[in-house]
Amino acid sequence: MLAKVFRVRRILQLLGGLTSFAVGVGFAFFFIQYLREGAGLKYFGPGVSSGGVLMALVHVVGLFLAFVLCLVLGIVLCAYSLVPYPKDEKQVKKQT
Numbered sequence: 001m002l003a004k005v006f007r008v009r010r011i012l013q014l015l016g017g018l019t020s021f022a023v024g025v026g027f028a029f030f031f032i033q034y035l036r037e038g039a040g041l042k043y044f045g046p047g048v049s050s051g052g053v054l055m056a057l058v059h060v061v062g063l064f065l066a067f068v069l070c071l072v073l074g075i076v077l078c079a080y081s082l083v084p085y086p087k088d089e090k091q092v093k094k095q096t
Contacts, residue, residue, distance in 0.1 A: 009081075014081035034063060
């Protein structure tokens with residue numbers, strides 16, 4: 001019974017990690033597209049003001065942080081699900 005719980009937990013961690021990784025890749029594509037199009041400066045009129053530059057900087061930093069956090073969370077969850085815990089293996093061996 002305990003082995004099934006560990007197996008389900010690892011599968012759910014792997015699915016969560018892959019989903020988070022996919023969301024991070026989506027943020028990366030959006031971030032690259034945002035930078036290619038001028039980082040939102042076209043929305044602030046023909047002149048470049050300090051407010052427009054600051055707003056674009058906030059968007060760029062926010063997208064980059066979302067990308068990095070999703071990737072890190074995805075990598076950590078996938079690593080936890082793929083690498084067995086030493087105590088988990090001992091408990092599984094005792095039951096079988």
